[in-house]
Amino acid sequence: MSTPTPIDGDxxxxxxxxxDFADERRVRAGDDELIVRAGVAALARPRGGTFGxxxxxxxxxxxxxxxxxxxxxxxxxxxxRHASPFERTQRSQSAPSEAKPGAPAHAAATxxxxxxxxxxxxxxxVPLVEPYAAPAAGPKQSxxxxxxxxxxxxxxxxxxxxxxxxxxxxxSLYTELQSSFAxxxxxxxxxxxxxxxxxxxxxxxEAERQFRSYxxxxxxxxxxxxxxxxxxxxSRLARRDDERHVWQELLARYxxxxxxxxxxxxxxxxGAGK
Amino acid sequence: xxxxxxxxPRQGSSGESGRGAPIDPLFALARAAGDGDGEAAxxxxxxxxxxxxxxxxxxxxxxxxxxxxxxxxxxLAVHHALPGFRGECKTIHFACRVAVQTAMNARRRAxxxxxxTPAVEPAELDAxxxxxxxxxxxxxxxxxxxxxxxxxxxxxxPQGEALALHxxxxxxxxxxxxATGVPVNTxxxxxxxxxxxxxxxxxxxxxxxxxxxxPA
Numbered sequence: 001m002s003t004p005t006p007i008d009g010d011x012x013x014x015x016x017x018x019x020d021f022a023d024e025r026r027v028r029a030g031d032d033e034l035i036v037r038a039g040v041a042a043l044a045r046p047r048g049g050t051f052g053x054x055x056x057x058x059x060x061x062x063x064x065x066x067x068x069x070x071x072x073x074x075x076x077x078x079x080x081r082h083a084s085p086f087e088r089t090q091r092s093q094s095a096p097s098e099a100k101p102g103a104p105a106h107a108a109a110t111x112x113x114x115x116x117x118x119x120x121x122x123x124x125x126v127p128l129v130e131p132y133a134a135p136a137a138g139p140k141q142s143x144x145x146x147x148x149x150x151x152x153x154x155x156x157x158x159x160x161x162x163x164x165x166x167x168x169x170x171x172s173l174y175t176e177l178q179s180s181f182a183x184x185x186x187x188x189x190x191x192x193x194x195x196x197x198x199x200x201x202x203x204x205x206e207a208e209r210q211f212r213s214y215x216x217x218x219x220x221x222x223x224x225x226x227x228x229x230x231x232x233x234x235s236r237l238a239r240r241d242d243e244r245h246v247w248q249e250l251l252a253r254y255x256x257x258x259x260x261x262x263x264x265x266x267x268x269x270x271g272a273g274k
Numbered sequence: 275x276x277x278x279x280x281x282x283p284r285q286g287s288s289g290e291s292g293r294g295a296p297i298d299p300l301f302a303l304a305r306a307a308g309d310g311d312g313e314a315a316x317x318x319x320x321x322x323x324x325x326x327x328x329x330x331x332x333x334x335x336x337x338x339x340x341x342x343x344x345x346x347x348x349x350l351a352v353h354h355a356l357p358g359f360r361g362e363c364k365t366i367h368f369a370c371r372v373a374v375q376t377a378m379n380a381r382r383r384a385x386x387x388x389x390x391t392p393a394v395e396p397a398e399l400d401a402x403x404x405x406x407x408x409x410x411x412x413x414x415x416x417x418x419x420x421x422x423x424x425x426x427x428x429x430x431x432p433q434g435e436a437l438a439l440h441x442x443x444x445x446x447x448x449x450x451x452x453a454t455g456v457p458v459n460t461x462x463x464x465x466x467x468x469x470x471x472x473x474x475x476x477x478x479x480x481x482x483x484x485x486x487x488x489p490a
Contacts, residue, residue: 013469017422017441020415024336025328025443035323038342042349043315156342221316 030163036221037155037189044185151181155190162197170197188214192222195229199236208233224250228259231266244270300365308356315356318365319349325366326352326373332442333377335423344380348373367445367453374438375431382427421479425472433471436464 158173174194178187195210211230214220227250234243247263247270254260300321306314319326323345330344338344352369359368422441426434432454439450440461447465451458 013472014441017418018444020419021332021422021442022444023415024332024419027324027328031324031327034342034345035327036320038346039316039319039323039349042319042346042353043312221320 030159033159033189033193040185040221149180151177151184151186154181155186158190159193162193167197167201170194188217188220189222192226192229195226195233199229199233204233204236208237224254224257224259227253228262231263235266240270298361298364298366301361304356304359304365304368305361307353308359315353318356319353322352322366322369323349325370329370329373329443330377333374333423333426333438334381335419340380340384344377347380348376351376362455363452367449370443371435371439371453374435374443378426378431378434378438381423421475422472425468425475429468429471433464433468436461437468437472440465 154173154177158170158177161167161173162170171194174190174197177184177190178194181187191210191214195207195214198204198207198210208230211226211233214222214226215230220226227246231243231246231250234240234246244267247267250257250263251260251267257263300318303314303318303321307318326348327341327345330341330348331338334340334344352372355368355372359365362368422437426438429437435454436450439445439453440447445453447458447461450465451461454461
């Protein structure tokens with residue numbers, strides 16, 4: 001980028017300000033991951049859906065409540081319609097005690113709300129909100145709890161902890177993300193993040209498991225990184241045959257990858273050592 | 275940088291700006307993305323991602339908690355704007371201009387929050403070990419950036435956009451004109467007006483005057 005042209009007598013001022021901002025624009029560690037995450041998330045958002053993530057969250061919660069209310073009303077209507085005249089009479093007599101005035105419509109719901117369609121669509125997309133990706137088993141989450149703990153918020157917290165050097169907390173948050181929102185895209189991406197973190201901390205076996213589980217899901221934007229991470233982990237575990245297969249897979253799947261020269265170099269070294 | 279799709283070969287005459295600027299290596303990718311090619315869109319966003327991220331950080335502050343959200347918004351805005359992009363300027367300039375607008379809008383929307391936030395975050399001082407500046411110089415740079423950012427919130431959008439592209443992103447006047455699609459003289463007059471507003475602000479603020487008069 002060229003140096004800004006001075007504007008009349010403001011040369012010194014603009015020069016100084018430009019220097020101040022040059023530092024702000026510098027690339028930082030972890031930017032690649034942030035960019036890929038933001039890009040994937042942006043492409044997962046529907047055209048016209050230019051609202052922010054927070055707005056999206058509140059809209060989704062409101063939509064969930066509306067769907068739940070509608071489901072409750074529908075189930076009551078269906079039950080009433082298909083009940084015998086006797087049951088209908090009984091229900092109408094007991095109705096005041098079941099549905100107190102002012103009580104929310106969904107309070108009487110006995111049927112879970114229908115699962116809304118997935119927001120992301122194609123594999124690898126990041127859903128906007130995660131209240132729908134609640135744990136398969138366990139107590140039903142209330143709306144406020146969903147606001148507090150989403151896959152996106154967990155991922156953000158974990159990444160922040162990792163950047164801050166709090167590896168223990170980062171690891172625990174990534175693990176929580178993977179167990180609580182197992183099907184989310186964030187959980188998937190976190191396998192590469194956690195794998196790198198574990199590898200850096202010397203836990204090669206666990207790291208290899210993380211990379212392998214990412215790759216087992218197929219596709220994804222971090223395939224190259226996951227393969228390289230897995231190969232590195234296998235190298236540390238001295239599993240030379242497995243490492244060789246992973247490098248070969250990398251070259252087969254991404255022949256012009258930026259990691260290809262390294263893969264060839266390692267394959268040469270592994271072959272020579274056979 | 276992660277590469278998802280190999281860049282297409284350089285195009286012929288298409289992608290060349292009307293001003294006779296060099297061929298834009300990203301134009302073919304941008305056109306494919308604009309035509310609905312999802313893989314091209316993903317590759318383009320990842321390729322221009324660092325520039326967009328730098329833009330967002332420049333406008334809203336590198337330490338802002340909203341960097342990721344705004345980057346995502348900027349990427350979405352670029353993606354939506356691509357079908358209308360005809361190569362009037364370089365793809366990267368086009369994308370950065372969209373990011374500047376998105377980030378400026380985000381700052382303006384968040385104005386109510388910023389009013390209750392300290393102008394300078396102590397965390398910014400952690401840049402100190404990497405810089406060959408004294409703590410006072412680092413602090414001065416931080417305050418100069420904040421002064422300019424708060425001015426961006428108040429200026430008319432065309433002036434703010436020109437100032438952001440020229441000062442925050444370091445574009446030359448010609449590049450700013452190309453990115454915004456207006457004549458060079460229009461950019462000059464917008465910058466003059468914006469810098470005059472900045473000078474007025476400096477005049478009325480003793481502390482700022484001291485900072486801007488201090489070491490660079």
